[in-house]
Amino acid sequence: MSKARITLRLMIFLTTLTLLGCGSSGSGSQTSSTISTDAGTGAITVNLVWNNTSATATKAAASSLPAGVVTIRITVSAADMTNSIKQSLSASSGRNTITGVPVGTNRTLTVEALDATGVLSYKGSANNITVVSGQTTDAGTITMASLTSGSTQLSYHLVDTNQSTCYDGSGNVISCPTLGQDYYGQDAQTAGTPASYTDNGDGTVTDNVTGLMWQQTPSTSRYTITEALANAATLKLGGYTDWRLPTIKELLSIAQFSGSLPNKKYYFDSNYFKFNYSYLTAQGLTSEMGQFWADTPYVGLSMGHSGGYFMFNLTDGHIKVTQGPNWTMYVRGPSTYGINNFVDNGDNTVTDKATGLMWAKNDSGTGMDWKSALAWVQAKNTAKYLGYNDWRLPNAKELQSIVDYTHSPSATDSAKNGPAIDTKFFNITKVPITVYPYFWSSTTHGDSTKTAIYVCFGLAATVDTATNGLESHGAGAMRSDIKIGDPSNYSSGLGPSPADLVVINNFVRLVRNAP
Numbered sequence: 001m002s003k004a005r006i007t008l009r010l011m012i013f014l015t016t017l018t019l020l021g022c023g024s025s026g027s028g029s030q031t032s033s034t035i036s037t038d039a040g041t042g043a044i045t046v047n048l049v050w051n052n053t054s055a056t057a058t059k060a061a062a063s064s065l066p067a068g069v070v071t072i073r074i075t076v077s078a079a080d081m082t083n084s085i086k087q088s089l090s091a092s093s094g095r096n097t098i099t100g101v102p103v104g105t106n107r108t109l110t111v112e113a114l115d116a117t118g119v120l121s122y123k124g125s126a127n128n129i130t131v132v133s134g135q136t137t138d139a140g141t142i143t144m145a146s147l148t149s150g151s152t153q154l155s156y157h158l159v160d161t162n163q164s165t166c167y168d169g170s171g172n173v174i175s176c177p178t179l180g181q182d183y184y185g186q187d188a189q190t191a192g193t194p195a196s197y198t199d200n201g202d203g204t205v206t207d208n209v210t211g212l213m214w215q216q217t218p219s220t221s222r223y224t225i226t227e228a229l230a231n232a233a234t235l236k237l238g239g240y241t242d243w244r245l246p247t248i249k250e251l252l253s254i255a256q257f258s259g260s261l262p263n264k265k266y267y268f269d270s271n272y273f274k275f276n277y278s279y280l281t282a283q284g285l286t287s288e289m290g291q292f293w294a295d296t297p298y299v300g301l302s303m304g305h306s307g308g309y310f311m312f313n314l315t316d317g318h319i320k321v322t323q324g325p326n327w328t329m330y331v332r333g334p335s336t337y338g339i340n341n342f343v344d345n346g347d348n349t350v351t352d353k354a355t356g357l358m359w360a361k362n363d364s365g366t367g368m369d370w371k372s373a374l375a376w377v378q379a380k381n382t383a384k385y386l387g388y389n390d391w392r393l394p395n396a397k398e399l400q401s402i403v404d405y406t407h408s409p410s411a412t413d414s415a416k417n418g419p420a421i422d423t424k425f426f427n428i429t430k431v432p433i434t435v436y437p438y439f440w441s442s443t444t445h446g447d448s449t450k451t452a453i454y455v456c457f458g459l460a461a462t463v464d465t466a467t468n469g470l471e472s473h474g475a476g477a478m479r480s481d482i483k484i485g486d487p488s489n490y491s492s493g494l495g496p497s498p499a500d501l502v503v504i505n506n507f508v509r510l511v512r513n514a515p
Helices: 225-232 248-252 277-282 370-382 396-400
Strands: 004-009 013-015 030-038 043-051 069-077 085-090 095-101 104-115 120-131 138-141 197-199 204-207 213-215 291-297 309-313 319-322 342-344 349-352 357-360 438-444 451-456 478-482 511-513
Touching (some): 248 396, 396 438
Antiparallel strands (some): 030 043, 197 204, 309 319, 342 349, 349 357, 357 511, 438 451
């Protein structure tokens, strides 16, 4: 099987519907897209053509796109492909590449246009595309229909993790695998909506994807949670007084998993956010102490204590419960972000209308290492599990999006005692020690690339939990585990005392983009 590469050249032209011979769909809408295979290279070139009132056929800038379109999402799929190939790119970018599309016939190319808040505004597809090498094939045109009526607003729009490098189980950088190869389907191979920020020039930063506005320069001192909540009420910044501590899901929205603590590379975009390692050293702290408060209390017991709150560590990419003190970075904006809108589809799938993701109702039922988890997903796609062949291992943000932070197996309140997932919609297996499993994400951890990120839906255990019953970081924590190996070789755990329990054979919950 050759490594056919689909190169997407977004060449924007101004033309009229009469030039294309299409019916009118209104000024400013996309009307067609010519797809053909480049002889000798096997590359498919996509020429997007947009209707405008002008009859000029000269090359136009990205401003000629329909107002508000910021993302073009491309999907390539076929019945004989075990996984759909997806790529998202900025509407203003001129070129991108999708790898791993196998040679074959009856390929379907879908092109979608989304605005900054996740509304799918235009969509079209071309069928019966033949992917070949060394031969020219004309696939005709894509007619794009406006989806203004009936489109769904995503209230919980997930920003991409910004991970673009592929790794093997030992942490080595590799060329991203193609379909059927080991380690295919990891985070770097599925692009989501890219981050987009605006520096407002007044000490604030607006996230153009989530609609949240952030304090640009966080606190230069650490505070208790009581102090952190109180300080929000006195903050006046950018002309606003309605600042608040972010929830843990809001805080994770700015995370970038291209970070690396050993390389002093933050888990956020330092072009916009101004936290500095010097804040740590000035207070005699180590570099992994970049812990930021979230206004999400833990309902269970962390190290036997109640009253903890979750935090996200912007220097090491972990979510944990802490008693503090921690840094603060305040936010303002819509309070709907991070709230799920689950629908049970009645076919063992669950759609979250807030994020636009579809999930498998049942988990894998057994644990497996990261390499096997990626292979298990491919096998499920080959078998067309639940009628679909485009399931994937969720990335870190996707997986964290379904955490229910109102429940924990260590909660003393019986109404809150349970797994950190909504059991009205999801089934989850019970296991020893942690009570409910850890689940793999497709995201490699930047601090140690031989580990991948997992999310605890049960107790975030230490190596001593089985004997002393105490957990350390809270159900809903995000940590990292060794990708491959024998768990018995890591009996001393990972990290400082009390060391994190190393499981390695973690569970899988499948996800795909909802139709």
